[in-house]
Amino acid sequence: MSIDLSHTDRFEARHNGPDDADVARMLDRLGCSSVTELIDQTVPESIRLGRSLNLPAAVSEHDLLHRARELAGTNELYRSFIGMGYHDTITPPVIQRNVLENPNWYTQYTPYQAEISQGRLEALLTFQTMVIDLTGLEIANSSLLDEATAAAEAMMMLNRVTTRRTSNVFFVSEDCHPQTIAVVRARAEPIGVEIAIGDHRTYEFGNDVFGALVQYPATDGAVYDYSGFCESAHAAGAYVVAAADLLSLTLLVPPGEFGADVAVGSTQRFGVPLGYGGPHAAYFATREAFKRQVPGRIIGVTIDAAGDPALRMALQTREQHIRRARATSNICTAQVLLAIMAGMYAAYHGPEGIRAIARRVHDLTRLLAEGLERLGCGIRHDRYFDTLRVDPGKADADQILLRADRHRINLRPYPDGSIGIALDETVNADDVNTLFDVFTGSSNGVAAESLAAEIEPADMGELQRTSTYLDHPVFHRYHSETEMMRYLQRLAARDLSLTTSMIPLGSCTMKLNAAAELLPITLPGFSRMHPCAPPSQAAGYRELIEELDAWLSEITGFARTSFQPNSGASGEYAGLLVVKAYHEDRGEPHRNVCLIPESAHGTNPASAAMAGMKVVVVRTDDHGNVDADDLREKAERHTGELAALMMTYPSTHGVFEQDVRDIIRLVHEHGGQVYLDGANMNAQVGLCRPGDYGADVCHLNLHKTFCIPHGGGGPGMGPICAAEHLVPFLPGHPFQEHSGDHAIGPVSAAPFGSSNILVISWAYIAMMGAAGLRRATELAILNANYVMARLEQSYPVVYKGARGRCAHEFLLDLRPFKRATDVSELDVAKRLMDYGYHAPTVSFPVVGTMMIEPTESEAGAELDRFCEALEMIRDEIGEIERGEADPERNVLKAAPHTAAMVVADDWNQPYGREKAAFPARWTRAAKFWPAVRRVDDAYGDRNLVCACPPVEAYAE
Numbered sequence: 019m020s021i022d023l024s025h026t027d028r029f030e031a032r033h034n035g036p037d038d039a040d041v042a043r044m045l046d047r048l049g050c051s052s053v054t055e056l057i058d059q060t061v062p063e064s065i066r067l068g069r070s071l072n073l074p075a076a077v078s079e080h081d082l083l084h085r086a087r088e089l090a091g092t093n094e095l096y097r098s099f100i101g102m103g104y105h106d107t108i109t110p111p112v113i114q115r116n117v118l119e120n121p122n123w124y125t126q127y128t129p130y131q132a133e134i135s136q137g138r139l140e141a142l143l144t145f146q147t148m149v150i151d152l153t154g155l156e157i158a159n160s161s162l163l164d165e166a167t168a169a170a171e172a173m174m175m176l177n178r179v180t181t182r183r184t185s186n187v188f189f190v191s192e193d194c195h196p197q198t199i200a201v202v203r204a205r206a207e208p209i210g211v212e213i214a215i216g217d218h219r220t221y222e223f224g225n226d227v228f229g230a231l232v233q234y235p236a237t238d239g240a241v242y243d244y245s246g247f248c249e250s251a252h253a254a255g256a257y258v259v260a261a262a263d264l265l266s267l268t269l270l271v272p273p274g275e276f277g278a279d280v281a282v283g284s285t286q287r288f289g290v291p292l293g294y295g296g297p298h299a300a301y302f303a304t305r306e307a308f309k310r311q312v313p314g315r316i317i318g319v320t321i322d323a324a325g326d327p328a329l330r331m332a333l334q335t336r337e338q339h340i341r342r343a344r345a346t347s348n349i350c351t352a353q354v355l356l357a358i359m360a361g362m363y364a365a366y367h368g369p370e371g372i373r374a375i376a377r378r379v380h381d382l383t384r385l386l387a388e389g390l391e392r393l394g395c396g397i398r399h400d401r402y403f404d405t406l407r408v409d410p411g412k413a414d415a416d417q418i419l420l421r422a423d424r425h426r427i428n429l430r431p432y433p434d435g436s437i438g439i440a441l442d443e444t445v446n447a448d449d450v451n452t453l454f455d456v457f458t459g460s461s462n463g464v465a466a467e468s469l470a471a472e473i474e475p476a477d478m479g480e481l482q483r484t485s486t487y488l489d490h491p492v493f494h495r496y497h498s499e500t501e502m503m504r505y506l507q508r509l510a511a512r513d514l515s516l517t518t519s520m521i522p523l524g525s526c527t528m529k530l531n532a533a534a535e536l537l538p539i540t541l542p543g544f545s546r547m548h549p550c551a552p553p554s555q556a557a558g559y560r561e562l563i564e565e566l567d568a569w570l571s572e573i574t575g576f577a578r579t580s581f582q583p584n585s586g587a588s589g590e591y592a593g594l595l596v597v598k599a600y601h602e603d604r605g606e607p608h609r610n611v612c613l614i615p616e617s618a619h620g621t622n623p624a625s626a627a628m629a630g631m632k633v634v635v636v637r638t639d640d641h642g643n644v645d646a647d648d649l650r651e652k653a654e655r656h657t658g659e660l661a662a663l664m665m666t667y668p669s670t671h672g673v674f675e676q677d678v679r680d681i682i683r684l685v686h687e688h689g690g691q692v693y694l695d696g697a698n699m700n701a702q703v704g705l706c707r708p709g710d711y712g713a714d715v716c717h718l719n720l721h722k723t724f725c726i727p728h729g730g731g732g733p734g735m736g737p738i739c740a741a742e743h744l745v746p747f748l749p750g751h752p753f754q755e756h757s758g759d760h761a762i763g764p765v766s767a768a769p770f771g772s773s774n775i776l777v778i779s780w781a782y783i784a785m786m787g788a789a790g791l792r793r794a795t796e797l798a799i800l801n802a803n804y805v806m807a808r809l810e811q812s813y814p815v816v817y818k819g820a821r822g823r824c825a826h827e828f829l830l831d832l833r834p835f836k837r838a839t840d841v842s843e844l845d846v847a848k849r850l851m852d853y854g855y856h857a858p859t860v861s862f863p864v865v866g867t868m869m870i871e872p873t874e875s876e877a878g879a880e881l882d883r884f885c886e887a888l889e890m891i892r893d894e895i896g897e898i899e900r901g902e903a904d905p906e907r908n909v910l911k912a913a914p915h916t917a918a919m920v921v922a923d924d925w926n927q928p929y930g931r932e933k934a935a936f937p938a939r940w941t942r943a944a945k946f947w948p949a950v951r952r953v954d955d956a957y958g959d960r961n962l963v964c965a966c967p968p969v970e971a972y973a974e
Contacts, residue, residue: 027078030790033530033782033875034797040878041797044804053796057705060799060823062676065711071704072572076787079534086781089558090543096555097449098428098548101405101440102237103165103195103263103767104295105287106546108443112499113289113362114540116506117355121727124355125516125531127523127856128731132330133322133914134851136949137509138730139329142317142354144492145285145299145361147965151487152267153281154274155303157964159314161285161357161732163584165261166201166767168282168300169194169231171313172259173202174628175304176229176280177211179311182255185228186211189256191218193236196752197767198261202231204763208595208630218247223254234262234273238398238438239405241270243481248277264288264301266403268369268376271481273303280304284767287442289363290356293539294559295549295768296584297733297775299353299360309333309962315352315731320958323912323951324919330953332962355729365495366502369488375443379404381475382466383441386450388473389464390457398436401478405440407432413457421456428551429456490966512949513730514856519946520876520884522805524827524859524869525619525670527700527722535725535781539774549768550753563770566780573783573791574696574716575709576739580748582764584771586697589717589736590625590664592749592765596715596740597662597691598629599747599762609661609689613652615644617670617863619695631661642671642817644681653688660690667708668698668825670863671817672802682712691715691744699723700873701799701826704792708739715740724779733772735779797874798826801881805872808885812892816867827871829864830888836866839898841910843868846891851914853887853938854946883940890937904928909937914948 036044041053050056077085098106109118117123129135129142142160149158162168173188188211190199203213214221218232219242230251235241248258259280260273265287267273273281286298304312310333318332364372383404387397396409410418415435422429430438439453447466454464496502514521521528538544547556567579583589594612601609612626615636623633634652637645644665653660663685668674675681682692694708694716700723702708708716720726720735728734740748750761751769770776786794806815806828816829832843843866847857859869872881894910897903907928915934925931936942 025078025081027080028076029079029532029534029785030076030793033532033786033790034794035875035877035880036797036801037877041800043878044800047807048803053800056800056803056823057796059821060803060819060825061674061705062678064679065706067704067706067710071788071791073569073783073788073791076790077784079785082534082781082785083537085784086538086777087541089562090538090541092558092561093543093547094426094555095542095546096426096428096551098551099439099441099453100428100430100548100550101438102197102430102550103284104292104548104550105440105442106292106444107287107289109289109291109359110363110366112502112506113359113366116503117359117362119536119540120510121517121531122510122513122515123358124536124727124729126513126730127521127526127528127728129331131847131851131857132328132953133848133948133950134514134856134946136329137512138354138358139317141358141361141509143319143329143964143966144365145357146317147490147492148361148364148488149301149303150965151489152264152272153262153303154272154485155281156274156306157309157312157316158301158303159312160317161352161354162300162302162314163353163588164296164298164300164767165282165284166195166198166764167588168302169198169259169261170202170205171302172280172282173206173211173229173231174209175308175311175313176257176259177209179308180228180257182225182228185226187214187224187227188212189214189216189221189227189230191230191232192216193218193238193240194231194233194261195237197764198233200752200764201767204765207763208598208628210630218242218244223250223256225254227254227256229257229259231259231261234260234270235266235403235405238407238432239402239440240399240407241401241403241478241481243276244278245276252277263403265372265376265379267483268373268487269380269483270403270478271483272485275485285357285360288360290359291540291545291774292548293545293772293774294547294556295770296772297353297356299357316964318958319963320961321954323954326950328950328953330955330958332958332964352732354731355727355733358730362502362506364488365493366497368493368497369486371497372488379441379443379445382445382447382450384473384476385466385469386439386441386453388469389450389454389466392464393454393458393462395457401481404442405438408437408439408457410435410437410457418457421459425452425456427452427456428548492966514851514946519854519856520872520880521856522858522870522872522884523856524672524829524871525697525862526728526859527719527871527873528728529725529873530875531725531727531778532782534785535778536727538777538781544774544777549773559773562780563773563776566776566783569783570718570737571739573703573707574718574739575707576716577742578745578748579737579739581735581737581770581773581776582749582751582766583717583736583738584766585732585734586717586719586736587621587625588765589738590621590693590695591628592762593693593715593717593738594625594629594631594662595762595765596738596744596747597693598631599760600691600744601661603747603760606689609659611656611659611661613649613660613663613685613690615665617642618664618666619670619697622664622695626664638671642669642673643675646677646681649681650684653684653690657688660685660688662691662693664693664695666695666698668701672824672827672829672869673817673819674701674825676820679711686712697722698825698827701795703795704788705795709741715744720775720779725782726775726778733775735772735775737771794874801872801874801876802826802828802870805870805881805885809888812889816864827869829867829869831867833866835895839895840905841895841898842866845910845913848952849891849894849910849913850887851948852935852941853890854941854944855884855887887938909933914952916949916951917947919951
């Protein structure tokens with residue numbers, strides 16, 4: 019017998035919840051002798067993978083962290099003065115430790131269940147208030163994906179609201195950031211918008227122009243007065259979008275005051291690390307007249323059942339899962355965690371602190387400009403904030419760049435020989451002196467310290483901001499670390515996260531986000547890398563991305579993976595554009611029909627519409643499968659114009675359809691491509707591969723299957739995996755040295771999307787290995803089938819597979835109870851809060867149902883607690899059925915129950931306080947109290963308030 023030298027620290031055992039005893043007990047409940055038998059009953063034999071995945075052997079947590087440090091160390095951290103919308107920043111340690119690195123914040127789900135999300139909603143309201151104040155506009159959303167896509171969303175919104183339907187031209191200033199121009203241009207093409215790029219100073223608006231985009235300050239640092247430009251636009255019936263640097267708006271007249279209709283931008287420099295391009299929270303602000311057209315999510319103020327103030331996501335009927343093909347956007351993922359960091363950065367520093375940071379950055383830029391002029395260089399623009407465009411004068415630009423490289427400095431070269439320099443809050447006088455040396459070879463007696471004694475503080479002249487901002491108490495109370503720490507902890511305590519209990523959301527895969535996976539993202543070699551740094555400086559990132567590309571391609575059975583899409587919906591959109599480009603390259607641009615099953619994710623039809631495709635809905639049969647006859651009829655009817663079928667597999671109903679190969683073959687026979695929505699990849703990894711059973715392209719939700727945290731509603735990642743024939747059409751990017759001739763335009767601001775969080779999925783796969791990944795999938799299916807077997811004794815199950823099994827999720831039917839007792843799925847969702855649980859996915863994909871997905875990370879004891887909670891709720895419904903409880907005044911209709919309600923002197927419910935607050939034994943040991951009673955959605959929409967309440971309300 020040989021000695022086993024493998025590491026004892028096996029991550030698989032830490033990630034997967036059920037132990038051997040749990041597995042045996044669950045299999046016994048299901049009547050299966052082994053997990054293999056269960057998989058045979060669940061996954062069609064025709065698509066099963068007959069071998070192990072070809073992945074490296076699993077590594078331990080310790081070895082993974084060592085490798086991550088090595089890769090981070092091979093990224094050469096130069097001082098990047100490149101700018102272009104990306105700046106180094108100082109993340110306050112209290113925010114890094116208590117938000118970014120705190121699972122109470124990063125494991126939360128999107129705040130659809132407002133009563134148990136009040137802390138995060140308050141933090142997002144703070145973010146919106148910050149944006150409204152700094153931009154001078156009336157309404158803001160709670161973040162978008164990045165600045166470039168926010169600009170594209172603004173273009174699309176203005177195209178919808180224009181009253182002149184013949185207007186289809188959108189002007190983009192040539193002074194915008196190049197990545198923004200590229201993304202806006204790419205987004206415009208499928209919807210028939212013509213992009214006109216030029217000089218805003220000489221542009222003349224015609225009747226065919228509906229909107230314009232300008233950069234403030236411009237990409238090369240110039241600060242322009244756009245008030246006249248806005249007047250000209252408005253006189254011509256057009257609207258103006260200003261892509262504005264948020265820090266500069268503490269000193270400059272805000273967009274809302276010079277006439278802009280929309281302001282967009284990035285909040286990255288408010289304490290969010292560079293991360294080689296993301297994730298960063300974009301902002302979007304506009305006038306109240308456009309409130310129902312604003313993309314993304316808006317947090318609003320409302321009241322609860324007691325009439326007390328409460329927060330919620332407002333105007334949800336705009337969301338794509340409701341509007342589907344009529345949606346105004348396909349955004350399903352915001353950047354909530356990063357928005358919270360930015361909002362708390364503003365709260366921590368306050369208005370004076372933010373203004374002081376901005377003044378210091380501007381003053382250092384003035385010192386740099388003055389010194390360079392004394393050294394014989396020319397400064398291209400007289401008015402600037404933090405960025406200079408320098409004409410080297412007698413100096414040789416190439417020599418300057420060589421000296422910069424020797425000093426480990428990145429500058430921005432322009433084709434005309436000028437050089438860009440952008441400063442940030444991390445810069446000091448020594449950096450300025452080094453830049454003098456870089457431009458001249460020596461300082462020649464010019465020094466920042468001596469210049470500082472000579473130069474008077476300056477303002478921005480007629481563009482100097484005079485209006486106040488960040489006046490609300492939240493921006494004045496938490497300037498000490500003690501107060502900020504306590505505030506963040508109070509907010510976190512009002513939110514239910516994975517640190518509290520299982521979050522059984524179907525389709526959303528709320529699984530373990532392991533600490534070992536997240537630790538590397540804050541390593542400086544990963545977190546402080548500028549996305550425009552030369553590839554030679556990013557060797558560690560490139561190696562990690564190449565490995566992840568190879569691993570995900572092997573897992574899915576495809577040829578290549580593009581990491582540019584920074585949300586699942588963005589991945590859908592990118593995949594369809596790739597399909598569209600493929601058809602056009604084959605001389606078939608007329609193929610524009612996209613078949614989408616009724617059961618598809620709501621973003622699917624929204625993505626297809628954005629890609630310029632015509633959506634044709636395919637029915638589903640009584641078993642939740644795609645209706646084969648209806649599919650055949652519609653494929654035949656549209657055979658000459660069929661572009662694609664979008665399907666989710668396993669289906670959104672939680673079923674492995676037996677004839678998936680036949681479905682795909684039929685679409686191919688009629689000239690279409692098959693786009694597979696990878697939201698349910700957690701039921702496939704290691705068992706089957708979309709590329710093997712015929713799909714052409716799919717996206718992967720890395721924030722689901724591959725362990726990137728949901729972060730309260732973002733960050734997310736939606737990379738697309740493509741078959742060989744589609745690889746030439748994967749997204750290109752202006753930052754990349756080589757984009758293929760056939761590549762579609764960029765779909766995000768950075769070439770690898772939210773690069774920093776790719777480390778998490780890379781770490782997960784590396785630590786699990788092929789066997790661990792397969793085991794995770796098997797246990798996800800086992801856990802789901804076990805929970806279904808327990809709960810179907812109390813609730814009807816809507817759909818099952820051919821042999822009575824579900825995939826990794828299933829639907830419980832609450833409609834019979836609604837008919838019999840008026841208890842709805844929403845009532846059950848709210849009552850679950852009293853038991854300490856977040857509700858499953860409510861009324862999707864079938865109205866009146868609950869979609870449950872336990873994931874592989876939950877152990878048997880937690881599964882049993884959750885089942886017991888739903889069984890006890892079923893008994894409470896039974897009390898109404900039997901006439902033992904009032905049909906209108908019962909524990910379900912009044913749920914959730916807050917501590918204030920339970921301890922009030924005037925308790926007048928027809929049931930006891932104990933039943934309300936402590937319905938199960940475990941709630942006595944660890945009680946999670948909802949922060950507010952049931953919120954009034956309608957009130958909040960009728961009385962829309964999306965900024966922090968006035969001072970008087972806050973004081974109360």
